[in-house]
Amino acid sequence: MAILLTGGAGYIGSHTALTILNSGMDVVVLDNLLNSSEEALKRVEQLTGKKAPLIVGDCTRKEDLEKVFSQYPIEQVVHFAGLKAVGESVEKPLLYYRNNLDATLTLLEVMRAHGCFDIVFSSSATVYGTIQEMPLRETLPVGCTNPYGWTKCMSEQILKDTAAADERFHIVLLRYFNPVGAHESGMIGEDPSGIPNNLMPFICQVARGRLKELSVFGHDYPTKDGTGVRDYIHVMDLAEGHLAALHYARDHAGAEVFNLGTGTGYSVMDLVNTFEAVNQVKVPYHFAPRRPGDIATCYADPAKAKEVLGWSAKRTLTDMCRDAWNWQKHNPDGYRS
Numbered sequence: 367m368a369i370l371l372t373g374g375a376g377y378i379g380s381h382t383a384l385t386i387l388n389s390g391m392d393v394v395v396l397d398n399l400l401n402s403s404e405e406a407l408k409r410v411e412q413l414t415g416k417k418a419p420l421i422v423g424d425c426t427r428k429e430d431l432e433k434v435f436s437q438y439p440i441e442q443v444v445h446f447a448g449l450k451a452v453g454e455s456v457e458k459p460l461l462y463y464r465n466n467l468d469a470t471l472t473l474l475e476v477m478r479a480h481g482c483f484d485i486v487f488s489s490s491a492t493v494y495g496t497i498q499e500m501p502l503r504e505t506l507p508v509g510c511t512n513p514y515g516w517t518k519c520m521s522e523q524i525l526k527d528t529a530a531a532d533e534r535f536h537i538v539l540l541r542y543f544n545p546v547g548a549h550e551s552g553m554i555g556e557d558p559s560g561i562p563n564n565l566m567p568f569i570c571q572v573a574r575g576r577l578k579e580l581s582v583f584g585h586d587y588p589t590k591d592g593t594g595v596r597d598y599i600h601v602m603d604l605a606e607g608h609l610a611a612l613h614y615a616r617d618h619a620g621a622e623v624f625n626l627g628t629g630t631g632y633s634v635m636d637l638v639n640t641f642e643a644v645n646q647v648k649v650p651y652h653f654a655p656r657r658p659g660d661i662a663t664c665y666a667d668p669a670k671a672k673e674v675l676g677w678s679a680k681r682t683l684t685d686m687c688r689d690a691w692n693w694q695k696h697n698p699d700g701y702r703s
C-alpha cells in the first residue's frame with residue numbers, strides 16, 4: 367500500500383515524502399510541476415535510497431487521478447497540490463478558485479470511487495483571517511481576507527461536509543503556520559520562482575547577494591520591536607506532523623482540525639538577527655511601510671496536536687535559519703543550480 371502526495375514535488379511535499387519514505391511506507395507523487403521540479407524527488411531518492419514514483423499530471427483532471435488510483439494501491443492521501451501566492455490570488459481569483467477547489471473536489475470523487483477514504487489536507491493559518499486573539503485555537507471561527515485564503519476555508523468546508531455525509535471518510539485538516547528551513551542535508555529546500563514573497567527565502571537571497579536589501583514591512587506594529595510577529599515552523603517538524611496525522615487518520619472517522627505551529631512568535635528582526643548570528647553573514651535591511659493585508663501578530667496554540675496526535679515541533683529558530691542558509695548556500699539557484 368502507498369501514500370499518494372498530490373503536489374508532492376513542492377516545498378512541503380518533498381520534505382514530507384522524505385519523512386514518509388524514511389518511516390518505511392511507500393510514496394506516490396502526482397504533481398503538474400507548475401511550481402516545482404522533478405529534481406526535488408530525485409534528491410529525495412538519493413537521501414532515502416527509495417524511489418517515489420512521479421506521475422506528472424493535474425489534480426483537476428479526473429483522468430490523471432484515475433490513472434494514479436488504478437495503477438497504484440493508494441491507501442491514504444496527503445493533498446498538498448494548490449496555488450499559494452496570496453498577491454497573485456488577488457489578481458487572478460478565478461485561477462485560484464478553479465485550481466484549488468477543483469483539485470479538492472476531483473480528488474475526493476476519485477478517492478471515493480476507488481474506496482480510499484483517508485485524506486490529510488494542507489490548510490493554513492490564513493483561515494484565521496484578522497482575528498487578534500492569540501494564541502490561535504482551532505475552535506475560533508474562520509474567515510479570510512484574500513481569494514487564496516478563501517480557497518482554504520472553502521476546501522475545509524467541503525472536506526468537513528464530506529466527512530459528515532459519509533462516515534467512511536477519515537479527514538485531517540492541518541493548519542500550517544509559517545513553514546521555513548530545509549532538510550539538514552541542504553539537498554532539498556524551498557525554491558521560489560522569481561522574487562520571493564515570503565520572508566525567509568527573501569532573507570536567503572539577500573544574504574547570497576542576489577537581492578540587495580530586505581524591506582522590513584512595518585516597524586510600528588504593537589509588538590516588542592514594532593515588526594510583524596509570526597509562528598515560524600521548521601519544514602521537517604511540519605513533515606513529521608504529517609506522519610502523525612496519517613497515523614491518526616487510520617482509525618479516526620470524521621474531520622478533525624489541527625494547528626501545526628510551535629506556539630512561539632518571532633518578529634522579523636528576530637529572524638534577521640538570528641540568521642546573521644548563526645550563519646555569520648550580513649542581511650542588509652531597511653524599514654518600509656506596512657504590507658497591505660498584513661496583521662501584527664500571528665501564532666498558534668499547538669496544544670491539540672500535542673495532545674491528540676502526540677506531535678510537537680522540536681526544532682528552534684536557530685535550526686530554521688541555519689538549515690535555510692545551508693540549502694541556499696549549496697543551491698544558489700535552487701534546483702537549477
Ligand code: NAD
Binds near residue numbers: 373379397445450490
Ligand atoms: P509548493 O508550490 O511548493 O507545492 C505545491 C505543489 O502543488 C507544487 O509542486 C505545484 O506544482 C503543485 N500543484 C499545484 N496545483 C496543482 C494541480 N492542480 N495538480 C497537481 N499539482 C499541482 O507549495 P508548498 O509551500 O509546498 O505548499 C503545499 C501546500 O501547503 C499548498 O496547498 C499550500 O497552499 C499549503 N500551505 C503552504 C504554506 C507555506 O507557507 N508554504 C503555508 C500554509 C499552507
Ligand code: WQD
Binds near residue numbers: 660
Ligand atoms: C512574514 C513576516 C511580513 C517579506 C504567508 C501567507 C500565509 C501562509 C504563510 C500559505 C510578515 C514580513 C515579509 C518581506 C517583510 N501561506 N516580511 N519583508 O504573510 O505571515 O504568511 O505565508 O498559506 O497565507 O500570507 O508570511 O513570510 O510573507 O511574512 O518584512 O520581504 O515578514 O510583513 O510580518 P505571512 P511572510
